[in-house]
Amino acid sequence: MQVTETLNEGLKRAYSITVPASELDAKVDAKLAEAQPTVEMKGFRKGKVPMALLKKQFGLRLMGEAMQESIDGAMSKHFEETGDRPAMQPKVEMANQDWKPGDDVAVALSYEALPDVPEVDFSDVAIERLVVKPAESDLDEALKSLASSAQTFEAKDGAAEDGDQVVIDFKGSVDGEYFEGGTAEDYPLVLGSNSFIPGFEAQLAGATAGDEKVVEVTFPEDYQAENLAGKQARFECKVKEVKAPAEAALDDELAKRFGAEDLNALKGQIAERLKAEYAGAARQVVKRRLLDQLDGKVDFDLPPSLLQAEADQIAHQLWHEENPDVQGHDHDKIEPTEEHTKLAERRVRLGLLLAELGQKAEVTVSDQEMTQAIMQQARQYPGQEREFFEFIQKNPQAAQQVRAPLFEDKVIDHILDQAEVTDRTVSKEELQAELEKLEEDA
Numbered sequence: 001m002q003v004t005e006t007l008n009e010g011l012k013r014a015y016s017i018t019v020p021a022s023e024l025d026a027k028v029d030a031k032l033a034e035a036q037p038t039v040e041m042k043g044f045r046k047g048k049v050p051m052a053l054l055k056k057q058f059g060l061r062l063m064g065e066a067m068q069e070s071i072d073g074a075m076s077k078h079f080e081e082t083g084d085r086p087a088m089q090p091k092v093e094m095a096n097q098d099w100k101p102g103d104d105v106a107v108a109l110s111y112e113a114l115p116d117v118p119e120v121d122f123s124d125v126a127i128e129r130l131v132v133k134p135a136e137s138d139l140d141e142a143l144k145s146l147a148s149s150a151q152t153f154e155a156k157d158g159a160a161e162d163g164d165q166v167v168i169d170f171k172g173s174v175d176g177e178y179f180e181g182g183t184a185e186d187y188p189l190v191l192g193s194n195s196f197i198p199g200f201e202a203q204l205a206g207a208t209a210g211d212e213k214v215v216e217v218t219f220p221e222d223y224q225a226e227n228l229a230g231k232q233a234r235f236e237c238k239v240k241e242v243k244a245p246a247e248a249a250l251d252d253e254l255a256k257r258f259g260a261e262d263l264n265a266l267k268g269q270i271a272e273r274l275k276a277e278y279a280g281a282a283r284q285v286v287k288r289r290l291l292d293q294l295d296g297k298v299d300f301d302l303p304p305s306l307l308q309a310e311a312d313q314i315a316h317q318l319w320h321e322e323n324p325d326v327q328g329h330d331h332d333k334i335e336p337t338e339e340h341t342k343l344a345e346r347r348v349r350l351g352l353l354l355a356e357l358g359q360k361a362e363v364t365v366s367d368q369e370m371t372q373a374i375m376q377q378a379r380q381y382p383g384q385e386r387e388f389f390e391f392i393q394k395n396p397q398a399a400q401q402v403r404a405p406l407f408e409d410k411v412i413d414h415i416l417d418q419a420e421v422t423d424r425t426v427s428k429e430e431l432q433a434e435l436e437k438l439e440e441d442a
Contacts, residue, residue: 001074007110011303013084014110016095019070021104025064028059063101071107078109086111088305112303117356125293125419129286130426130434132278134271138428142270145249150257153188153243159206160242162192166204167241170215174231181225182233186240197233204237211239278431285434287412290419291350302348311336311344358411365406373402 001024005015032054037047039054071092079085088111095106153165160166165188172182191201202216215235223229248254252262260266315336320326336344357363374392378385392398 003074003078006108008402011087011112011115011301012110013113013423014108015078017071017074017107017109019067019074019105019107021047021102023062023070024066024105027069028055028062031062031066032058036273060101067105070105074107075109085114087114087306088112112305114352115300117300117353117394118298120294120297120353120357122415122418125290125297125415127289127293127416127419127421128285129421129423130282130431131423132282132426132431134274134278135428138274139267139270142274143267146258146266146270147248147250147254150248150254152248154246156242156244158242159208160191160204160239162205163190163245165190165243165245166239167243168204168237168239169237172233172235174228174233179228179233182235200235204239207239207242209239209242210398213237213239217346220277272365278314278428281431281435284438285431286414286416286421288438290415291414294415295346295350298349298353300349300352302352306348307341307344308336310348311341313411314343314347315340354408354411357415361411361414363407363414365403365410369398369403369406370403373406377402392424 002016002018004016004018007013021417029051032051035058036049036051036054039049041049041053041057041421042045044050075090075092089112090109093108096103099105133397156164168187168189169185170183170187171178173179189196189204191205193201195201197217197219200215203217204213205231207213215237216232217235218232219225219228221230226314248257248262255261255263255266258266260269271380312334315334316329318340320332348442374389375385378388392402
């Protein structure tokens, strides 16, 4: 087998691989000899089929296998000897398209090699880490939010107003006939919640307990029940009770509704949650500041194919953010701008740097860490957690999308361990201001 370099320009590489016909024939003969003892064919005892007949019957298919094995072996040996790592899947093409049995096989191999990433000294990297401690006002605000979400209603005298709850019996009819699903008793309806057909709630404003009212509405044209869509309906309503909203008291009973032993325990849980939220936000700031410093410390050639793919992805993603009404991807190709390409250069450069640093530091993502991350993402699909988990397990590309941020975070931690990191306590508002700066600079 002969491997000849045909291109070495920047990170671009190309080679001509020639596999002699004699080598292929030897591989085919070896495969036939290995299989011969187990082959059964009409007119011959098992294992006694002549080699010539086997070659006539199976030779062409085995020749294809021999070609693939030879080319794969040549590529593996080449990458092992040169130390090259392809940036993307290498391109392999038959050079002699008119190949026939007995000819040598000529293959053209081309790829872009990953660049050599220079060593980085982190001793002069100085990072300020923001620390936010939940203030009493933060805890009070969170408690009030919980109390608001646990809102109750208490009976009141007088007419129903927006925000009040009316307890009603109703029967709905279309063209004089009651329809299925249009009847209920003791139904609690909050006026202004827009949970009923448009116009229904407004007609109950001003009602008092004991009132009987007829509400006339028109079902929307896109109503889910096709037999009612666009139809005029008449609802006979009896108002049984009118209730005013009452905010839940901040007491032990409220705490128990949220699974805490008492109010102090609930406050402790809220404080821990706020700490985690603030720490996560501060982590974003630290990571961005670190990456900004790293971006200024290294410079090396970038594989054009990786750069183009990243620029295309950025342009496509930003276009969809600007055009949220377009759900599919059957639109014209979005051409990257100079700004997209500049951002792609930063992402590719830092991605290659972090990958190299992680490899040298032997950073790994454990199976347990992967399982936890997959389970966390699966919670976004209630009722389909198992299907999501199995999908990730069966799709290497999807699994890599889960693993990549875990790996990156561990590499970031590895760098921070070597850098000079100082903590500074700030307010929630100061942290928020730093996050807004990140969005502006993105």
